Amino acid sequence: MRELIRCAWRELGRRKRRAAATTAGFALAALILFSVGNLLCFSRQTMSDILYNVGTHIIVSVPATGSEMTSAASGPWPIDSLNEAFYSEPNVVTQLLPRALASELAGLPAVLCATPLMLYRVKDSEKGFLFSIAGFDPKDKIALDNNLCSEKDIIAGTFIRSGDRGVAVVTDAFSITTGITVGSSVKISGISFPVIGIIKPGINPGKADVFLCLDDAVSVINPRLRQPMGDRVNSFLVEVKHGRQMEEAVSQIRGRIPDCLVNTFFCSVSAIRVLGMNEGAVWILLAIVLVGVTLYAMSSQWSSIVERRRDIGILKAIGWSDSEVVWQLGLESVIQSLLGGSIGCGLGFFFLAIFPVPAWISNSFSWNGELAGIVFLVGIVVSLFCGVVAGAVPAFYSARQTPAESIRSK
Amino acid sequence: MGKNERTARVILEARGVRKTFPSRSGGEIVALENVDLSIPEGLTTLISGRSGAGKSTLLALLAGLDHPTSGSITFDGNALEKLDNSELARLRREKLGLVFQNFQLLPSWTAAENVEAVLMHSGIDRPARMARVEKILAELGLSGRFDNLPGELSVGQQQRVALARTLVNDPILILADEPTGSVDPQTAQEVIELLMERVRERGTTLLVATHGTFPETLADRQFKLAEGKIDSLCKES
Numbered sequence: 001m002r003e004l005i006r007c008a009w010r011e012l013g014r015r016k017r018r019a020a021a022t023t024a025g026f027a028l029a030a031l032i033l034f035s036v037g038n039l040l041c042f043s044r045q046t047m048s049d050i051l052y053n054v055g056t057h058i059i060v061s062v063p064a065t066g067s068e069m070t071s072a073a074s075g076p077w078p079i080d081s082l083n084e085a086f087y088s089e090p091n092v093v094t095q096l097l098p099r100a101l102a103s104e105l106a107g108l109p110a111v112l113c114a115t116p117l118m119l120y121r122v123k124d125s126e127k128g129f130l131f132s133i134a135g136f137d138p139k140d141k142i143a144l145d146n147n148l149c150s151e152k153d154i155i156a157g158t159f160i161r162s163g164d165r166g167v168a169v170v171t172d173a174f175s176i177t178t179g180i181t182v183g184s185s186v187k188i189s190g191i192s193f194p195v196i197g198i199i200k201p202g203i204n205p206g207k208a209d210v211f212l213c214l215d216d217a218v219s220v221i222n223p224r225l226r227q228p229m230g231d232r233v234n235s236f237l238v239e240v241k242h243g244r245q246m247e248e249a250v251s252q253i254r255g256r257i258p259d260c261l262v263n264t265f266f267c268s269v270s271a272i273r274v275l276g277m278n279e280g281a282v283w284i285l286l287a288i289v290l291v292g293v294t295l296y297a298m299s300s301q302w303s304s305i306v307e308r309r310r311d312i313g314i315l316k317a318i319g320w321s322d323s324e325v326v327w328q329l330g331l332e333s334v335i336q337s338l339l340g341g342s343i344g345c346g347l348g349f350f351f352l353a354i355f356p357v358p359a360w361i362s363n364s365f366s367w368n369g370e371l372a373g374i375v376f377l378v379g380i381v382v383s384l385f386c387g388v389v390a391g392a393v394p395a396f397y398s399a400r401q402t403p404a405e406s407i408r409s410k
Numbered sequence: 411m412g413k414n415e416r417t418a419r420v421i422l423e424a425r426g427v428r429k430t431f432p433s434r435s436g437g438e439i440v441a442l443e444n445v446d447l448s449i450p451e452g453l454t455t456l457i458s459g460r461s462g463a464g465k466s467t468l469l470a471l472l473a474g475l476d477h478p479t480s481g482s483i484t485f486d487g488n489a490l491e492k493l494d495n496s497e498l499a500r501l502r503r504e505k506l507g508l509v510f511q512n513f514q515l516l517p518s519w520t521a522a523e524n525v526e527a528v529l530m531h532s533g534i535d536r537p538a539r540m541a542r543v544e545k546i547l548a549e550l551g552l553s554g555r556f557d558n559l560p561g562e563l564s565v566g567q568q569q570r571v572a573l574a575r576t577l578v579n580d581p582i583l584i585l586a587d588e589p590t591g592s593v594d595p596q597t598a599q600e601v602i603e604l605l606m607e608r609v610r611e612r613g614t615t616l617l618v619a620t621h622g623t624f625p626e627t628l629a630d631r632q633f634k635l636a637e638g639k640i641d642s643l644c645k646e647s
């Protein structure tokens with residue numbers, strides 16, 4: 001074996017230019033492989049960041065059954081049951097649940113935190129239009145942030161802080177239709193709430209027009225019910241620990257509240273699909289590069305073998321076996337691919353060290369040496385594989401000829 | 411000449427050998443027809459014939475470089491048609507020395523590498539191998555030329571490198587195809603002397619194919635090949 005390697009190496013030395021060109025081809029492919037590999041790892045990381053930001057928000061409620069709604073003679077049901085309702089989705093009328101469920105939900109393994117939320121549709125007593133109010137606990141910032149609304153959604157004035165009472169925040173749409181702005185007030189059940197801020201909440205699982213703190217909401221809703229609701233709310237906002245745990249979290253919540261309705265925006269799903277699509281394209285591109293390099297190396301090795309057809313015949317005539325010839329020729333290709341692979345990956349490492357592009361793009365990126373090491377090895381192994389394929393085909397072809405034929409050829 | 415009186419063992423034998431090549435027009439070219447040949451061990455046999463008679467073709471078959479269309483060849487007790495390629499290669503490596511019509515040196519390998527190539531896969535370690543290579547090259551008067559490529563050598567020197575390659579594995583049979591065809595008579599004389607010296611020294615069997623450049627006086631036996639057929643045994647000493 002050592003002899004064969006020595007011989008193959010010597011043979012490459014005799015055709016320096018061709019060997020250098022083939023090696024450079026492998027190096028380029030390995031460099032691309034290395035860069036793209038690292039890029040993919042980076043994109044995976046970014047993807048999980050995106051998932052974390054978009055795919056973790058849930059609103060939980062239990063729809064009211066028909067009998068509850070019709071036999072509304074007693075219980076905490078709206079007196080004006082035609083117009084008013086506890087709702088979660090705009091068209092889903094819900095039951096009331098104990099507030100304490102929030103802490104139980106927060107205790108589920110896949111759940112980061114949970115907060116009670118009151119959503120109630122009221123009919124304006126003066127003008128008769130319908131609007132909705134949300135009662136929430138301002139101290140549960142994380143559970144509220146992308147689920148309902150928060151400080152960041154404010155476009156005028158300020159947001160309701162923990163401890164604030166008797167104030168309201170309204171959406172920009174509500175402000176436009178009613179003319180109510182910061183400084184004026186909304187009147188519900190005879191109580192006036194000064195509007196301290198206007199928000200543009202975007203698309204969140206929890207939707208309402210007017211936002212109050214939970215206790216204020218309870219106090220304006222209770223007079224509109226046949227019986228006070230007590231220590232209850234009609235929905236919960238839940239923040240899942242990680243986008244990947246979404247399904248887990250949903251099933252844990254369902255386990256705790258069997259008939260519940262779990263709503264989230266599954267834009268995370270399409271986000272994953274879009275990112276995955278890009279990743280797929282990258283893989284295809286990569287495959288094309290590798291096939292191209294293999295063909296290039298094969299054609300280079302092929303012409304080097306055609307040139308040497310007579311030499312190969314002579315070697316066989318003086319006692320080299322077919323397999324020794326195949327090994328020798330195959331090894332030439334393998335040496336070039338290994339050399340090229342190492343150079344390419346080495347350059348990749350070098351460039352990434354000097355120009356840490358991912359770190360420039362995203363400050364959440366952390367350099368993962370182990371991962372880069374794996375990509376490095378994969379790069380070398382893949383180019384080695386291409387080298388074996390590129391070398392084997394011409395080598396076997398050349399071994400098939402009888403020495404007499406090869407020697408006669410010029 | 412004592413060695414001719416003994417009935418020597420037959421080391422190489424051809425029986426009913428026929429070789430055809432497909433021609434471009436779709437027919438076939440008959441290069442050899444019904445060749446029977448027995449080469450006794452330790453003797454020098456000459457096969458003479460005009461250009462195109464089939465000498466090179468016959469030698470290629472005898473060396474196992476190609477397969478006869480029909481007939482059989484036995485070398486040192488081995489029927490060549492029963493051996494696979496690697497066994498044939500091994501036989502050539504260990505027992506056979508070939509001199510080709512046009513030297514057939516590897517142009518990108520140095521003189522020493524060309525000779526070393528024969529021993530490359532014979533299990534001899536590199537220092538021992540190089541010692542043998544250098545010894546034989548020195549014996550053939552090529553001491554200072556180990557690292558020259560064939561193109562940097564004179565034709566006579568190239569011929570001697572080819573001869574060194576033939577002799578380096580101490581073959582029991584040498585098949586020489588026009589060993590002096592491409593050199594001037596003076597050089598031819600030198601090369602023949604070097605070859606015959608080794609052959610006599612070691613009792614090697616020698617089979618030479620020539621169209622007349624090899625002196626007939628050196629042969630113990632001589633055949634004539636004409637149009638692919640053994641014409642006559644013209645000399646049987």
Ligand SMILES: Nc1ncnc2c1ncn2[C@@H]1O[C@H](COP(=O)(O)OP(=O)(O)OP(=O)(O)O)[C@@H](O)[C@H]1O
Nearest residue numbers: 408431439441460461462463464465466467468621
């Ligand atoms: N591969 C081949 N394909 C077709 N015809 C061939 C092939 N090899 C040999 N021949 C034919 O076989 C015949 C014998 O050729 P060969 O080379 O054996 O002659 P030779 O006696 O060695 O001649 P020379 O003295 O010129 O070397 C020739 O007619 C040649 O054209």
Ligand SMILES: [Mg+2]
Nearest residue numbers: 465466467511
């Ligand atoms: Mg010839």
